[in-house]
Amino acid sequence: MIHHSRIRHLIGVPPENGSYVLYWMQQAQRTEFNHALAFAVQKADELDLPLVVGFVLIPDFPQANLRHYRFMAEGINDVRMGLERLDIPFILQAGEMVKSVLKLAEQAAWVVTDVGYLTLQRKWRDTVAKALACPFSAVESDVIVPVSVASEKPEIAARTFRPRVLKNKDAFLNVPPVLHGRGRPLLLPEGVTDSADVFELIARMPINASVSPVSSFKGGQQAAKIRLNRFIGQSLADYETLARDPVARCQSDMSPYLHFGHVSPVFIYQEITAADAPDAAKWAFLEQLLVRRELSINFVFYEPGYARYETAVPAWARESLERHRSDPRPYVYSRDQLEQAQTHDAYWNAAQMEMAATGKMHNYMRMYWGKKIMEWCEDPKEAFDIMLFLNNTHELDGRDPNSYAGVAWCFGRHDRPWQERPVFGKIRYMNARGLERKFRIAEYVERVRATS
């Protein structure tokens, strides 16, 4: 069963003619545990029509580069194989998003899509909705609790958001219907062509190649499941005590997969709760997956200015930073120096190098990394922009609601005022001595050096 609150009918007209149901796959790039795909199958069965899945690759997604496209392509390859097993034709195209989707939908009786929360994703869906004449439904497949059920407003902090998601989560933990082969021929709609080889397609597209793909992560739903199993078997039991430690490698590495929709958060939730591990460890993990991740989605959904300093950062924090703008700063670095990891701080440089080389910086180091950029830039707005740029360019999980909420958190979003101090004002402060006190941080630096 798909909970009705996951489904929004963007065009509610009754279906008239049309020769297939189209699932425009965009955010949820997987065939397993995909509520939007399950809903599209249900519609196709009700209307007794074939189902077609379409995916459109655009060459210029803001701040995306070859690193991201390669990871995504590996996921698309998995989708194609998964759909083949279900006897569902898959059409992959490159081009302008809305135009391509409308072309794919020309003969559709019903169009289904998934839900993405960033401005561009929402704009695509709104524009498609204005131009389509058939029913068009969007199904929230990449959250546990649908964003507007969890809360009807931007939440101040995890403490205000937590009771809301916890109260609602049980209604949304059901497994979407398991799909079976449909026993229909794999016929494409007339006049529509499929670019069968995704790797060949991205090689031909004018993609920003300034950042190389990484070998540390392979994309796709199969790779996501293997990693999750390994995490559950080897690290989950220690998550409560070790996840914060950059030396311990006790994180799940699910964020790139969640970002590209290669794995469902409901699936992860089910696997974690069924695992043989202490409850405290499971809850420490679910706090991140359910509360922190969905708080980020709440943030970008209710704050359209999530990518701008003036709107993403709370007024108390901006005022405080403004008062400390001309405080003396022993070190000031440019974006280039930061990108090249050329600062005086070996811990910070290691974090930057970890991100640039592997596509994923450790969570604790992301906080330290962000706080230091703030300290080393004279203009807080410039610091905010640099952070977003570096994060979104190098992190495989960049350009995510978590990216915008993570950067804004460094500036006080979802946090509270702390004791006032130079440069940081009332913003929470972090320093190298804290890293030395809490962790064997020199080992982290060594490890990054050895692997970069």
Ligand SMILES: Cc1cc2nc3c(=O)[nH]c(=O)nc-3n(C[C@H](O)[C@H](O)[C@H](O)COP(=O)(O)OP(=O)(O)OC[C@H]3O[C@@H](n4cnc5c(N)ncnc54)[C@H](O)[C@@H]3O)c2cc1C
């Ligand atoms: C400055 C800064 C930038 C960040 N940029 C990103 C980003 O670009 N993309 C991204 O996905 N996350 C970002 N985060 C949040 C967090 O660091 C990552 O989600 C986490 O490190 C991902 O690793 P993991 O999947 O192994 O996490 P795990 O510890 O295994 O956690 C499991 C899942 O819980 C969620 N989660 C964990 N920590 C957080 C958190 N602090 N906030 C929200 N959700 C969380 C993620 O979905 C994660 O995949 C950022 C945080 C900061 C402070």
